[in-house]
Amino acid sequence: MSPNHIGELFEAALGGNRRALGKLLTMVEKQGSSAAMVSERAHRDAGQARVVGVTGAPGTGKSTITGQLAGASGASRPAILAIDPSSPLTGGAILGDRIRMDNHVGCGAFIRSMATRGHAGGLAVAVPDAVRVLDAAGCDPIIVETVGVGQVEVSIAAAADTTVVVVTPGWGDAVQANKAGLLEVADVFVVNKADRPDARGARRDLELMLDLGHRSRWRAPIVLTTATKAEGIDDLWAEIERHTAYLHDSGELIRRRGRRRRDEVADRIELELRDRVHQIVQGEPGEAALGRVDRNEISPAAAAELLLAALKPHNPPEG
Ligand SMILES: Nc1nc2c(ncn2[C@@H]2O[C@H](COP(=O)(O)OP(=O)(O)O)[C@@H](O)[C@H]2O)c(=O)[nH]1
Ligand SMILES: [Mg+2]
Structure with a gap:
């Protein structure tokens, strides 16, 4: 794919062409040879959109x-990025999600599902790129839905300007969310399914936990919603906007985005290194060194030392 062609796709996407936008997202999702060019081009124009x-x-x-929020934002070009960490197996679930969202999205939001191919670490670089592409294409807000179960998923969700953590009444949901590390990353809490008994109890549990762990200047508000009836969604959007204003006024937005970029660079290096480690270990030098370990000629430590030499740069990187 030539830079010219990528430039044309961005022009078209900015003009509202969904197919062009879809193509760009596919390129960063695959993280193939064109991804770096797409990322580069997107980075120039990104930084305008609110990321939730x-x-x-x-x-x-x-x-x-998520579907309701896109509508409540009143924005002309909202985008939804739904991340499924367990994909190939649950392709059906993605489709189900899509249909569920479409039912509620009356606002013409751009919806995209993204799946991990291979390891979850890939998402840590594909998702920021996808957000960047949507941003450069003029989408705003960009709402990223992830299942908050693993460390990678939680960190992806937390790589937003505003992170909304959803719990439901009963079953010690708040306690589970706490265990998953979700309490620390929440800027806004939602107790959804407020049509069920004891939604207020769930709010009280959250308040207590917040009292214990509260540190920063922003205390995460708790909003009760019944999403299936669109109840509380406007309040939720209002809290997200209040948080956006806080981010701007406190200077936290600049700090947060800076941290995010630094984390992304580190994630990219880590991913690249991990790939190279696999290549080295599975390649000829690796087989040879491992053979010597098997024959008790050298220790695993010595083998690692030998193979590490292949990773070390001959010249220090240029700043
Ligand atoms: N009773 C009730 N059910 C809800 C509410 N919100 C969502 N649901 C239902 O809960 C199920 C899971 O919803 P979904 O949005 O797919 O959850 P996700 O897995 O967190 O994305 C669906 O059957 C929804 O219709 C609510 O406020 N009240
Ligand atoms: Mg879902």
Whole structure:
């Protein structure tokens, strides 16, 4: 793919062409040879959109809320990025999500599902790129839905300007969210399925946990919603906007985005190194060194030392 062609796709995407936008997203999703060029081009124009992460346990209502939020934002070009960490196996679930969202999205939001190919670490670089592409294409807000179960998923959800954590009444959901590390990353809490008994109890549990762990200047508000009836969604959007204003006024937005870029660079290096480690270990030098370990000629430590030489740069990187 030539830079010219990529430039044309961006022009078209900016003009509202969904197919062009879809093509660009496919390129960064695959992280193939064109991804770096797309990322580069997107980075120049990105930084305008509000990025909202929505996370929580499966079935809490994230997709329903996400679809509703896109509408409540009143924006002309909202985008939804639904991340499924367990993909090939649950392709059906993605489709289900899509249909559920489409039912609620009356605002013509651009919706895209993204799956991990191979290891979850790939998402840590593909998702920031996808957000960048949507941003450069003029989408705003960009709402990223992830299942808040693993470390990678939680960190992806937290790589937003505003992170919304969804829990439901009962079953010690708040406690589970705490265990998953979701309490620390929440800027706004949602107790969804407020049509069920004891939604207020769930709010009280959250308040107590927040009292214990509260540190920063921003205290995460708790909003009760019944997403299937669109109840509380306007309040939720209002809290997200209040948080956006806080981010701007406090200077936290600049700090947060800076941290995010630094994390992304580190994630990219880590991913690249991990690939190279696999290549080295599975390649000829690796086989040879491992053979010597098997024959008790050298220790695993010595083998690692030998193979590490292949990773070390001959010249220090240029700043
Ligand atoms: N009773 C009730 N059910 C809801 C509510 N919000 C979502 N649901 C249902 O919960 C199920 C899971 O919703 P979904 O949005 O797919 O959750 P996700 O897995 O977190 O994305 C669906 O059957 C929804 O219709 C709500 O406010 N009240
Ligand atoms: Mg979902």
